[in-house]
Each structure stands twice: as structure tokens, then as C-alpha cells.
Amino acid sequence: MxxxxxxxxxxxxxxxxxxxxxxxxxxxxxxxxxxxxxxxxxxxxxxxxxxxxxxxxxxxxxxxxxxxxxxxxxxxxxxxxxxxxxxxxxxxxxxxxxxxxxxxxxxxxxxxxxxxxxxxxxxxxxxxxxxxxxxxxxxxxxxxxxxxxxxxxxxxxxxxxxxxxxxxxxxxxxxxxxxxxxxxxxxxxxxxxxxVDATHTGIDASSLISITQDVCIMPKLFRRLCEYMVNYGTAIGFKEKLAQSKEPVLDLVNNNFTHFDTFIEQDPDSSSIKLTRFPEQLIFDPMPARPVNTFSVLMNPEIGETLAETNINGTVPGDLLRDFLA
Missing domain, CATH: 2.40.50.90 (OB fold (Dihydrolipoamide Acetyltransferase, E2P))
Known part of the structure; x- marks a missing residue:
């Protein structure tokens, strides 16, 4: 084309x-x-x-x-x-x-x-x-x-x-x-x-100051992490919350379709985070039909728990989100 x-x-x-x-x-x-x-x-x-x-x-x-x-x-x-x-x-x-x-x-x-x-x-x-x-x-x-x-x-x-x-x-x-x-x-x-990039080497996201002033990371990762930390006051649990959004991505290393959280390395009860792929090794899905604030909606405890138990296969069903997006 x-x-x-x-x-x-x-x-x-x-x-x-x-x-x-x-x-x-x-x-x-x-x-x-x-x-x-x-x-x-x-x-x-x-x-x-x-x-x-x-x-x-x-x-x-x-x-x-x-x-x-x-x-x-x-x-x-x-x-x-x-x-x-x-x-x-x-x-x-x-x-x-x-x-x-x-x-x-x-x-x-x-x-x-x-x-x-x-x-x-x-x-x-x-x-x-x-x-x-x-x-x-x-x-x-x-x-x-x-x-x-x-x-x-x-x-x-x-x-x-x-x-x-x-x-x-x-x-x-x-x-x-x-x-x-x-x-x-x-x-x-x-x-x-x-x-100074720390995306692949890892950061200690102990506070918002650490990611807004101290270290440079891939902006896409920054945006997800920043929003999570604003809502929860900590980076602990970020990987699990990101997993709920099932953000689709193509891994060029293994030629495999998976989700963004697959490449986030974070231990439980830890604020240390790193991306296990270089940014150029991933191809993201623009998700044209997905609501703009899908990840934001997941900050709502009620819908977060519901989605954690629901296989949404890379998309968030509109009927599940409609009330929260209104």
C-alpha cells in the first residue's frame, strides 16, 4: 500500500x-x-x-x-x-x-x-x-x-x-x-x-520522583507505570495489573503473539522493574476499537477483580466496561 x-x-x-x-x-x-x-x-x-x-x-x-x-x-x-x-x-x-x-x-x-x-x-x-x-x-x-x-x-x-x-x-x-x-x-x-536508558537494565520505581526525574525508560512503559503509581502510590503489583489489560504485542525474537506484561520482570512485593526485550524487538497493536482509558478503568477494584477472572483474549469486552466508561 x-x-x-x-x-x-x-x-x-x-x-x-x-x-x-x-x-x-x-x-x-x-x-x-x-x-x-x-x-x-x-x-x-x-x-x-x-x-x-x-x-x-x-x-x-x-x-x-x-x-x-x-x-x-x-x-x-x-x-x-x-x-x-x-x-x-x-x-x-x-x-x-x-x-x-x-x-x-x-x-x-x-x-x-x-x-x-x-x-x-x-x-x-x-x-x-x-x-x-x-x-x-x-x-x-x-x-x-x-x-x-x-x-x-x-x-x-x-x-x-x-x-x-x-x-x-x-x-x-x-x-x-x-x-x-x-x-x-x-x-x-x-x-x-x-x-542513561534503564529500560532494559532495570529501575527501582520506589517513588514517582524516581521515574519522573531520576531515570529514563521507554515512554510507553513510563505511561503505564506512572498511571499505576498515581493510583496506588507504589509500583508493587504493577506487572499483575498490566497483565489484566492483556495489551497485545508481537515478540520479534520468538515470532510470537503475546501481551506486554510478558516482558515485564518484577518480583512480588518489589518495586524493581525492567523490560526483558529491547523496544525495537516488539510490535504493538494499535487496538483501534479499544477504549482509550482501558488501563485506567482497571484501577477500579471492582472491574479489576472481574477482569482477572475473565479470559478477554486481548480485548476488553464493551459490555463489561460500559458502565465504567460512562
């Missing part, structure tokens, strides 16, 4: 960009609206938020679906990733509000283009991001070559060590292998987050 090339401009004023998400104004909104998947969420300025394909950067302002506040991962590296993205697309003179949350002024509206195949369930195009122009028609169907991929921000973020690889179903094998080349080089050279 070919990709669609869509030209436009990148914006940050009055937004809260981070290292893997930015607002995009297509020159022709029809090209975005015609993409398969969910309905794109344009705002009044005809800007749509992008989700960058294959990468996940440290969180700068994460709010768990169940609430509890706004959290971040170590900000020095998180902000480096964000600065790298803005620099890549040519945005300069960025000024923030006093909380460093919202951009109040910037030289933005810079030209570029995205290469995308679909809209995900939150209304964001899943995109490879490129700066500048290209000698191809706006809206053209193209096959993304590995050579072209290397010019994307997605590839460069992995190569420079600003992002974790986070792969979902649908990413072509040759593109994934090319991205892995960047990951392995960055890890071998201990660039940026790879100099």
Missing part, C-alpha cells in the same frame, strides 16, 4: 509541542481527510496534530487518563528531543509561557511535508516528517524508499538518540529494519538517552 505525500506548514504558537508531536497545516486539507482510518481532528486554524510514526520521545507533559496531575520524564533530554524537532522543521525564536508549557511566540509556519498512510483513533495522521519541499505533487501516492526515509525526522531522531523506537502493526519490514540501523548505532555510541 503506497503512502500519501502531503505538503504544508508546521506550527507551534499557542501549542505544547514535544519531541514526537507537532501541529501541521496542510496546503490542501482534502488530502488529509481522504486518508483511511479515523476522522482527522482539525481545529479552527485548519491545523491537525501529527503522531510521528515509529518513535516515542520522553514525556514533557503527560496526564494519565484517570487523572492525578501532569507528569514528565527527565526534562533535560525530553526538551532536547523537542528542540531537535523544532530545529529540524526550521522553527526558530521560540518563546514559552512562564510554566514552559505553551509556546507564546515563534517564527513558525515553516514549510515541509508529511508521508502518511492513515489516521489513528485519536484523529492524528501517523506521519513521517520532512522539512522543506520535494519535487513531487502534493497529494501524490508514493512508495517510501529507505533512502527517502533517512531524510525524515523520525529516522534522525532515532539516529541522534532522542527517541525510542516504538513500532505498531503496519510498518513495513524494510522501513523498520532501516530504523533499527539508526537505533543500534545510537545505542552503540551511547548517544543522548542511550547513555
Amino acid at each position: 503506497p503512502f500519501t505525500l502531503i505538503k504544508g506548514k508546521f506550527h507551534v504558537r499557542n501549542y505544547s509541542p514535544d519531541g514526537d508531536s507537532i501541529r501541521f497545516e496542510p496546503d490542501n486539507t482534502a488530502f488529509v481527510q481522504s486518508l483511511p482510518g479515523g476522522r482527522p481532528k482539525f481545529n479552527a486554524r485548519n491545523h491537525v496534530q501529527l503522531r510521528l510514526e515509529a518513535i516515542d520521545t520522553l514525556e514533557t507533559h503527560y496526564t494519565p487518563p484517570s487523572g492525578g496531575g501532569v507528569f514528565h520524564q527527565p526534562l533535560t533530554l525530553a526538551n532536547k528531543a523537542m528542540d531537535s524537532l523544532l530545529s529540524f522543521v526550521g522553527i526558530t525564536d521560540v518563546e514559552w509561557d512562564v510554566l514552559h508549557k505553551t509556546v507564546v511566540s515563534a517564527n513558525d509556519g515553516t514549510p515541509g511535508y508529511i508521508v502518511t498512510r492513515a489516521i489513528e483513533k485519536y484523529g492524528r495522521p501517523i506521519a513521517f516528517v520532512f522539512a522543506g519541499d520535494i519535487d513531487k505533487e502534493d497529494g501524490a501516492s508514493i512508495f517510501l524508499t529507505t533512502k527517502h526515509l533517512r531524510d525524515s525526522y523520525n529516522y534522525q531522531a532515532l539516529l541522534q538518540g532522542y527517541a525510542y523506537p516504538t513500532y505498531y502493526e503496519g510498518l513495513f519490514f524494510d522501513l523498520r529494519e532501516t530504523l533499527n540501523e539508526a537505533v543500534l548505532e545510537a545505542r552503540d555510541q551511547r548517544r543522548e538517552l542511550h547513555a
Whole structure:
């Protein structure tokens, strides 16, 4: 299946960009609206938020679906990733509000283009991001070559060590292998987050401070762990709770479909946690039909106990969750 090339401009004023998400104004909104998947969420300025394909950067302002506040991962590296993205697309003179949350002024509206195949369930195009122009028609169907991929921000973020690889179903094998080349080089050279990453070596999640300020871990793991700790005040029991959500994943080491918790190593009554696979060894299921706050709902003791006794085979039945999602 070919990709669609869509030209436009990148914006940050009055937004809260981070290292893997930015607002995009297509020159022709029809090209975005015609993409398969969910309905794109344009705002009044005809800007749509992008989700960058294959990468996940440290969180700068994460709010768990169940609430509890706004959290971040170590900000020095998180902000480096964000600065790298803005620099890549040519945005300069960025000024923030006093909380460093919202951009109040910037030289933005810079030209570029995205290469995308679909809209995900939150209304964001899943995109490879490129700066500048290209000698191809706006809206053209193209096959993304590995050579072209290397010019994307997605590839460069992995190569420079600003992002974790986070792969979902649908990413072509040759593109994934090319991205892995960047990951392995960055890890071998201990660039940026790879100099301090503790995802695979393990962390002692003794407090929220430990995961928000002290150690860097894969953001997907951070989000699950942060929400659990906000609700329970401890990391003890995290693996068991994650197991209840049955989050499907393909293990590329053994070519086996299983669940995310399979690769979480945590002893009972311990706050020590590690991922037993490298991030690039896993392919996640985007679960387009699954409720956004499924893991959040599991924090409810009543439904958590019910699901623990129910074989839901990778999906949470709607009738079981309906009352709790209302």
C-alpha cells in the first residue's frame, strides 16, 4: 500500500509541542481527510496534530487518563528531543509561557511535508516528517524508499538518540529494519538517552520522583507505570495489573503473539522493574476499537477483580466496561 505525500506548514504558537508531536497545516486539507482510518481532528486554524510514526520521545507533559496531575520524564533530554524537532522543521525564536508549557511566540509556519498512510483513533495522521519541499505533487501516492526515509525526522531522531523506537502493526519490514540501523548505532555510541536508558537494565520505581526525574525508560512503559503509581502510590503489583489489560504485542525474537506484561520482570512485593526485550524487538497493536482509558478503568477494584477472572483474549469486552466508561 503506497503512502500519501502531503505538503504544508508546521506550527507551534499557542501549542505544547514535544519531541514526537507537532501541529501541521496542510496546503490542501482534502488530502488529509481522504486518508483511511479515523476522522482527522482539525481545529479552527485548519491545523491537525501529527503522531510521528515509529518513535516515542520522553514525556514533557503527560496526564494519565484517570487523572492525578501532569507528569514528565527527565526534562533535560525530553526538551532536547523537542528542540531537535523544532530545529529540524526550521522553527526558530521560540518563546514559552512562564510554566514552559505553551509556546507564546515563534517564527513558525515553516514549510515541509508529511508521508502518511492513515489516521489513528485519536484523529492524528501517523506521519513521517520532512522539512522543506520535494519535487513531487502534493497529494501524490508514493512508495517510501529507505533512502527517502533517512531524510525524515523520525529516522534522525532515532539516529541522534532522542527517541525510542516504538513500532505498531503496519510498518513495513524494510522501513523498520532501516530504523533499527539508526537505533543500534545510537545505542552503540551511547548517544543522548542511550547513555542513561534503564529500560532494559532495570529501575527501582520506589517513588514517582524516581521515574519522573531520576531515570529514563521507554515512554510507553513510563505511561503505564506512572498511571499505576498515581493510583496506588507504589509500583508493587504493577506487572499483575498490566497483565489484566492483556495489551497485545508481537515478540520479534520468538515470532510470537503475546501481551506486554510478558516482558515485564518484577518480583512480588518489589518495586524493581525492567523490560526483558529491547523496544525495537516488539510490535504493538494499535487496538483501534479499544477504549482509550482501558488501563485506567482497571484501577477500579471492582472491574479489576472481574477482569482477572475473565479470559478477554486481548480485548476488553464493551459490555463489561460500559458502565465504567460512562
